[in-house]
Amino acid sequence: MSVLVYTETENGSFKKSAFEVASYANSVAEQMGTSATAISFNSSETDTLGTYGISKVLNITNENLKSFNAKAYAHSIVEAAKAENATVIVVSSSTDSKFLAPIIAAQLKAGYVPNVVAAPESTSPFTVKRTAFSNKGFAQTQINSEVKIIGVSNNAFGAHENKTNAIVENFVPTLSEADFNVKSVDIDKAVGKVTIADADIVVSGGRGLKGPENWGMIEELAEVLGAATACSKPVSDMGWRPHGEHVGQTGKPVASNLYIAIGISGAIQHLAGVSASKVKVVINTDEEAPFFKAADYGIVGDAFEVVPQLVQKLKEFKAQNA
Amino acid sequence: MKILVCISNVPDTTAKINFTDGDTKFDTNGVQFVINPNDEFGLTRAMWFKEKQQATVHVATVGDASVEPTMRKALAIGADEAIRINANPSDGFFVASQLAEVAKNGAYDLVIGGRESIDYNGGMVPGILASLLDMNFVNACISLEIDGNNATAIREIDGGKETLSTNLPLVIGGQKGLVAESDLRIPNMRGIMMARKKTLSVVEPIDANSTTKDTKFEKPAAKGAVKLVDNVDDLINLLHNEAKVI
Numbered sequence: 001m002s003v004l005v006y007t008e009t010e011n012g013s014f015k016k017s018a019f020e021v022a023s024y025a026n027s028v029a030e031q032m033g034t035s036a037t038a039i040s041f042n043s044s045e046t047d048t049l050g051t052y053g054i055s056k057v058l059n060i061t062n063e064n065l066k067s068f069n070a071k072a073y074a075h076s077i078v079e080a081a082k083a084e085n086a087t088v089i090v091v092s093s094s095t096d097s098k099f100l101a102p103i104i105a106a107q108l109k110a111g112y113v114p115n116v117v118a119a120p121e122s123t124s125p126f127t128v129k130r131t132a133f134s135n136k137g138f139a140q141t142q143i144n145s146e147v148k149i150i151g152v153s154n155n156a157f158g159a160h161e162n163k164t165n166a167i168v169e170n171f172v173p174t175l176s177e178a179d180f181n182v183k184s185v186d187i188d189k190a191v192g193k194v195t196i197a198d199a200d201i202v203v204s205g206g207r208g209l210k211g212p213e214n215w216g217m218i219e220e221l222a223e224v225l226g227a228a229t230a231c232s233k234p235v236s237d238m239g240w241r242p243h244g245e246h247v248g249q250t251g252k253p254v255a256s257n258l259y260i261a262i263g264i265s266g267a268i269q270h271l272a273g274v275s276a277s278k279v280k281v282v283i284n285t286d287e288e289a290p291f292f293k294a295a296d297y298g299i300v301g302d303a304f305e306v307v308p309q310l311v312q313k314l315k316e317f318k319a320q321n322a
Numbered sequence: 323m324k325i326l327v328c329i330s331n332v333p334d335t336t337a338k339i340n341f342t343d344g345d346t347k348f349d350t351n352g353v354q355f356v357i358n359p360n361d362e363f364g365l366t367r368a369m370w371f372k373e374k375q376q377a378t379v380h381v382a383t384v385g386d387a388s389v390e391p392t393m394r395k396a397l398a399i400g401a402d403e404a405i406r407i408n409a410n411p412s413d414g415f416f417v418a419s420q421l422a423e424v425a426k427n428g429a430y431d432l433v434i435g436g437r438e439s440i441d442y443n444g445g446m447v448p449g450i451l452a453s454l455l456d457m458n459f460v461n462a463c464i465s466l467e468i469d470g471n472n473a474t475a476i477r478e479i480d481g482g483k484e485t486l487s488t489n490l491p492l493v494i495g496g497q498k499g500l501v502a503e504s505d506l507r508i509p510n511m512r513g514i515m516m517a518r519k520k521t522l523s524v525v526e527p528i529d530a531n532s533t534t535k536d537t538k539f540e541k542p543a544a545k546g547a548v549k550l551v552d553n554v555d556d557l558i559n560l561l562h563n564e565a566k567v568i
């Protein structure tokens with residue numbers, strides 16, 4: 001019995017979510033009276049996982065696994081799970097983790113529960129709390145299979161330090177050609193830009209901004225806050241912003257520490273997707289906009305006046321607090 | 323090319339979510355059900371393959387008779403035939419096992435599902451299905467082209483997109499992007515009339531296990547009142563000292 005956690009890397013370095021899922025795995029392992037092992041691909045900093053309670057790291061060094069491949073990664077994780085006799089497998093909520101988790105589930109006949117927001121309520125029966133109905137509700141879900149797969153919601157559990165000495169082993173999975181039947185041809189990714197999934201702060205604009213030419217101030221605000229930019233659905237439908245920025249029930253979910261909604265009315269589908277954010281700020285000319293009911297802080301005002309002031313004052317604030 | 327589109331019957335996106343039976347069940351009272359939005363994009367892409375590449379399109383749903391209006395809607399949009407697997411969709415593993423049986427019997431080249439259903443948000447049926455069928459799989463798929471046996475798919479990744487090349491038979495977990503929003507179809511009178519004449523067959527489920535069970539639901543805690551401020555200095559101050567997020 002052990003807990004295995006898939007800790008994701010990007011260019012050899014762990015993603016922020018890796019420390020969160022590692023902390024989660026450590027917490028489950030403690031509850032079960034066992035230890036947590038991490039599996040990583042081509043990591044160049046394996047020892048950092050010990051900081052989050054991981055006692056063993058299986059690192060796979062393989063040129064063919066340099067970039068993510070769902071099936072090959074899933075099979076490697078399945079092999080590691082078998083080698084470690086893992087009964088719980090922990091993954092994140094990234095698009096990659098959501099791609100490979102069902103493949104692992106099928107292989108191990110394991111129950112998979114995504115969007116889990118807290119440590120298990122109980123480990124026998126194994127019960128976890130997760131979001132459902134696109135954040136309009138929560139469910140207590142019992143997993144009845146021998147192996148359990150848990151997808152941890154972004155930014156719900158947090159990273160918790162718990163210094164352990166992690167031993168690092170090289171792990172060599174046996175992969176076949178069929179594992180590479182889906183081949184990556186091209187990756188188109190903005191470099192040096194914070195992604196919505198990883199961002200602590202997200203700055204989002206809606207139809208109230210009138211047109212794509214007005215996004216300069218949104219980007220400036222995002223820059224001064226180190227935030228990712230996002231938008232409402234109609235804004236991406238009209239082509240003002242790229243589709244990848246659309247957040248909400250039918251777009252990307254947002255679970256940042258701070259979400260700033262500018263010129264967004266707060267339709268139910270929009271709110272569903274962003275409500276997991278901890279603190280929500282709304283800037284809108286219409287005091288009756290439904291978003292104010294779901295917000296923590298608000299300014300009733302014109303974005304074209306408020307946002308430039310906010311950028312200016314935040315720059316001053318940052319200069320003082322630097 | 324034979325395509326199977328897996329359709330999940332879900333509450334309309336504007337539905338208020340309530341629970342009943344001591345918070346153990348979703349309360350369907352007064353709720354409108356629709357084709358899961360991700361599946362609607364997939365179905366519309368399937369229509370494109372039907373019209374441009376002579377594909378045959380079937381739809382399948384695991385559910386009781388109450389899902390039939392949603393299936394009729396899929397037929398009215400243009401699917402050729404519908405198959406209902408007569409069982410309660412108890413969890414993702416169970417649903418995927420049922421669909422795998424239907425997919426095997428129908429020898430489909432392409433199975434289109436959605437990235438997730440907006441009710442239980444499992445995000446797993448297409449992936450489990452692909453593995454059970456030993457078919458290639460692309461999740462969060464936002465573009466799909468088929469040329470003979472070759473498929474080129476684009477998937478969403480965090481912060482961008484990735485182009486993938488693979489072969490049929492293929493399963494995708496699709497979403498917005500597969501077709502333009504403006505290409506989504508509202509069934510017209512003629513489509514609705516034609517749908518009445520199309521086959522909607524009902525098959526009994528095979529023996530399969532569920533791996534998970536939702537034992538209790540709850541609604542998010544009510545939100546406290548918003549704090550309105552009238553200048554950005556106060557806002558920055560609150561975000562820094564009270565909320566501690568900057």
Ligand SMILES: Cc1cc2nc3c(=O)[nH]c(=O)nc-3n(C[C@H](O)[C@H](O)[C@H](O)COP(=O)(O)OP(=O)(O)OC[C@H]3O[C@@H](n4cnc5c(N)ncnc54)[C@H](O)[C@@H]3O)c2cc1C
Nearest residue numbers: 206207208232233248249250263264265267269270285303
């Ligand atoms: C099936 C379905 C799925 C959907 N999924 C999503 C989803 O995932 N995400 C999503 O976002 N939407 C979704 N929608 C759309 C949703 O219903 C709303 O139409 C959309 O969220 C509205 O976008 P908006 O707030 O930008 O625009 P609007 O509703 O037009 O709101 C604009 C706001 O800007 C304010 N404003 C105007 N001028 C200014 C100014 N100068 N300064 C400040 N404020 C100003 C206005 O008061 C108004 O509140 C979905 C709809 C359907 C039917």
Ligand SMILES: Nc1ncnc2c1ncn2[C@@H]1O[C@H](COP(=O)(O)O)[C@@H](O)[C@H]1O
Nearest residue numbers: 328383384435436438439444445446447
């Ligand atoms: N009961 C069902 N019947 C048919 N297809 C389903 C059913 N439930 C889920 N699916 C398919 O699987 C996708 C993902 O669903 P889920 O794994 O439940 O989030 C959906 O978008 C559908 O394509």
